Amino acid sequence: MELLYNPNNKESVLEYAKRLKNISLRQACTPEVLEHSYLGKGNFGQVIEKFYFGYDPNSKAEADFSQIGLELKTSPLKLLKNNEYRSKERLVLSIINYFKVVDENFEDSDVIKKNSNILLVFYLYEKGVDILDLVIKLVDEWNIPQTDLEIIKRDWEIIKNKIVAGRAHELSEGDTFYLGACTKGANASTIKMQPNSTLPAKQRAFSFKQGYVNHIIATISKGSNEVYGKLIDSIDTVKKATIEEIVISKFEPYYELTTIDIEKVLNINLNKKAKNYYANLTKAILGVELDKEIEEFEKAEINVKTVRLKSNNTPKEDISFSNFKFEQIVLEEWDESNFKDILEHKFLFVFFQIENDKLILKKVKFWNMPYGDILEAQKVWEKTKQIVADGNIVKEVINGKRRTNFLSKTLNKVSHVRPHAINANDTYPLPVEDKLTGLKKYTKHCFWLNSSYVRDEIYLK
DNA sequence: GCATGATCATGC
DNA sequence: GCATGATCATGC
Numbered sequence: 001m002e003l004l005y006n007p008n009n010k011e012s013v014l015e016y017a018k019r020l021k022n023i024s025l026r027q028a029c030t031p032e033v034l035e036h037s038y039l040g041k042g043n044f045g046q047v048i049e050k051f052y053f054g055y056d057p058n059s060k061a062e063a064d065f066s067q068i069g070l071e072l073k074t075s076p077l078k079l080l081k082n083n084e085y086r087s088k089e090r091l092v093l094s095i096i097n098y099f100k101v102v103d104e105n106f107e108d109s110d111v112i113k114k115n116s117n118i119l120l121v122f123y124l125y126e127k128g129v130d131i132l133d134l135v136i137k138l139v140d141e142w143n144i145p146q147t148d149l150e151i152i153k154r155d156w157e158i159i160k161n162k163i164v165a166g167r168a169h170e171l172s173e174g175d176t177f178y179l180g181a182c183t184k185g186a187n188a189s190t191i192k193m194q195p196n197s198t199l200p201a202k203q204r205a206f207s208f209k210q211g212y213v214n215h216i217i218a219t220i221s222k223g224s225n226e227v228y229g230k231l232i233d234s235i236d237t238v239k240k241a242t243i244e245e246i247v248i249s250k251f252e253p254y255y256e257l258t259t260i261d262i263e264k265v266l267n268i269n270l271n272k273k274a275k276n277y278y279a280n281l282t283k284a285i286l287g288v289e290l291d292k293e294i295e296e297f298e299k300a301e302i303n304v305k306t307v308r309l310k311s312n313n314t315p316k317e318d319i320s321f322s323n324f325k326f327e328q329i330v331l332e333e334w335d336e337s338n339f340k341d342i343l344e345h346k347f348l349f350v351f352f353q354i355e356n357d358k359l360i361l362k363k364v365k366f367w368n369m370p371y372g373d374i375l376e377a378q379k380v381w382e383k384t385k386q387i388v389a390d391g392n393i394v395k396e397v398i399n400g401k402r403r404t405n406f407l408s409k410t411l412n413k414v415s416h417v418r419p420h421a422i423n424a425n426d427t428y429p430l431p432v433e434d435k436l437t438g439l440k441k442y443t444k445h446c447f448w449l450n451s452s453y454v455r456d457e458i459y460l461k
Numbered sequence: 462g463c464a465t466g467a468t469c470a471t472g473c
Numbered sequence: 474g475c476a477t478g479a480t481c482a483t484g485c
Contacts, residue, residue, distance in 0.1 A: 275471045275478065306478085314463095317479070401466075401483090409464065416465090422475085423468055443467080 003054050008067040010141075017119055018139045020052070026132040028052050044131050045074040048121060063114050070141070071118050075213065076125035077137055085137065085221060087213035088125050090182055093206040098194045102164050106153045111206045118142045122217065140220040148178060148212075148299075150238040155179035156206070166197030167371075171204055173344045174368025177243055177300035182207045183335065211301035228295035229288030243296055244366045247348065250286050251364045258358040278306040282350060302366075303345050309353045309362065313459060315451040316354065318409070323420050323444040327431045329381075330389045339381050339447050343369045349458055367458050369414075376414040380407045380447065384417050391432035393442055402437070409450045420446040 005016035020028055025044070029051035046057040049064065049072060063071040076088040093115045106112060122138040144152060155176035162171055173180035184190075184205035191200040208216070215228075231246055232238045241249070254262045259281065263270060266284050270277055280290050282304060288294050297304070308316045321342055334340055346368045352359040369377070387393055387405050395405045406417035421427070427441040434442065 273471080278478090308479095320478070322476075403465080418464095419466055419468085420477090421468075424466085426468090426475090 005053075007053075007055075007065055010065075010068045010070060013065055013068065013070060013119065014141060016053075017121065020048075020121060020136045020139050022135060022137070024133050024135050025052070028136075029132075030054075044076075044123065044134070045072065047131065048072070048074055063117070065119070069117050071115050072121070073118050074121045074123065076134075077122045077217070078125060085122070085124075085217050087122075087210050087217060089213075090180065090210045091208040091213045091216075092182065092184060093208065095184060095203065095205045096159070096163075096181060098163050098168050098192060098201065101160050102195055104160070106156050109156065111156070115206075116144055120216065120220070138217065138221055142216055142220065146235050147232055147238050150235070151177050151243065151296075152179045154242060159206070163194060164196060166194065166199075168192075168194035168197070168201035168204075169199045170371035171201070172368060172371065172374070173209065174346045177296070177302075177346065178209060178212045180207050180209045181205070189335075209299070209301050212299045215295070215299045228298065229283070229292035230295045231286060231288070232296060243300070247286065247366070248364060251350075251361070254285060254361050255363060256360060258360055259352070260358065262361060278350065279304065282306075297348070301345055302348050303342070304348045304350065306350045306352065307454060307459070308359065309351055309455075309459065311354070313353075314455045315459075318416070318418075318451045319449040319454060320420055321447050321449075323428070323446045324384075325428050326388045326442060327429055329385050330431045332385070334378050334381055337381060339377065340374070343374055343377055349454075351459055362459075365458060370457075373414050373453075373457065376412060377447075380412050380415045380417065383407050384447075388430065389432060391430070391435045393430070393434045394436045394439070397437065406445065409448075409452070413450065414453050415447050415449055417445055418448055419443045420448075 006012040025047050029047065032051060049055055049057045053064075053072070055064070063069050065072070073091060073093075075091050077085045078088045080086055094111050097110070101109065104110070119141050120139065121136055123134045123136045126134060156179055158176050159171065159179070159181045162168065162175065171181045173182055175181070181204040183202050184207075185203040190203040192203045194201045218228075231243070231250075237246065254265070257265070259272075262281065262285070268284050270280050270284070274280065283290055283292075283294065286294060296302075305319055307319070310316055322338065324338065329337070332338075346366060349365045349367055351362040351364070353362050384406060393404050393406070395403045397403075404417075407415075409416040421444040424443050426444055428444055429441045430439065433440050
């Protein structure tokens with residue numbers, strides 16, 4: 001096929017690529033596209049490469065437009081109710097070769113050589129629609145900014161070091177900030193050998209986290225970042241310290257102060273009853289305007305949890321997550337479950353201790369769940385799924401009070417399942433009617449992190 | 462004092 | 474109306 005652009009000239013490639021905006025593949029591609037069956041996930045990119053740019057899809061170590069070092073990536077968008085675009089997924093860069101990466105330097109690594117300059121084609125995903133009819137919405141190039149590159153370099157080294165240590169099977173996206181090691185394969189059980197351990201590991205790929213892709217989208221669609229407040233203002237800052245160190249150094253001056261005194265020192269007056277009081281206090285300490293999101297936290301999808309400790313260092317309450325839907329959990333597998341997804345995020349814990357009705361800031365800690373504990377949480381999830389699938393929720397009813405078979409906190413060191421609802425009538429439908437009571441819907445429940453676990457494995461460690 | 466079930470308050 | 478973070482009530 002004759003090329004309608006010059007593959008050795010970046011301006012030409014970009015100009016040609018941008019013609020894709022607001023049209024579908026059916027409108028953009030050569031007619032031969034109709035003779036091929038490229039339906040299904042993951043084929044959008046292949047169709048564009050073959051029937052628009054006119055080269056055969058490859059998985060070479062070098063960039064797709066090798067002469068100009070430009071790599072083509074296509075990725076789905078979703079549209080929010082406020083008409084803003086967000087990434088539907090993380091952006092997969094390239095498969096991690098466990099045996100090769102252990103001998104690489106970041107600067108010369110395959111993933112960086114191939115992906116430092118990317119041509120991004122974002123299309124709007126719609127469920128059930130033929131990929132040929134999905135409309136392309138954003139097309140632009142992306143160069144990793146220098147400040148991000150420093151973070152990504154540390155991320156890459158964290159991943160590499162874990163593989164060097166023979167712990168490829170323990171990799172988690174929560175280990176890192178912007179660059180994640182996501183599972184990648186025909187299914188989650190695609191496994192590979194690793195160099196320094198006999199244990200097999202899931203196949204994984206380097207990827208930009210969904211939050212990082214959202215930032216790319218905001219940048220190329222608006223050309224500015226007005227919704228973000230930054231922690232990292234210069235390349236110097238990020239060269240000298242990690243995100244953890246920067247955040248902790250901003251909190252440390254306030255350790256052992258009450259929330260009242262922190263507000264005084266910061267010269268602010270926050271609404272203590274507001275639901276986002278602690279989020280606002282965190283922003284104020286970090287020097288971020290209250291109406292803006294913390295850029296680095298959004299990009300890294302950091303989950304901030306505020307914890308109030310009793311005098312014995314045990315959190316006053318367990319930590320809740322989103323409710324799960326009974327009908328959904330019975331259809332899910334652990335590897336694709338919402339609970340596993342959230343546990344593979346990075347968390348920032350802000351610990352206060354209750355003393356004489358006042359809250360004293362004790363410390364902040366970045367944390368992500370260790371592999372072994374994720375396996376413990378998986379047990380709770382699997383058991384919960386089984387109980388719901390069996391219609392076996394209610395164990396007994398005594399004096400009109402129901403007791404359930406869901407795992408309680410005495411049975412697992414990490415997590416338990418408890419109600420999380422407005423009241424007992426705030427329910428989700430059950431996929432299988434409850435055997436003992438005949439109920440067809442049940443009070444909303446969620447997974448909780450045990451307060452004792454938070455104390456022993458996060459606060460005291 | 463804690464485990465478990467239940468509920469409240471705020472904001473979008 | 475619901476999600477989310479926070480808190481309460483009861484019984485052992």
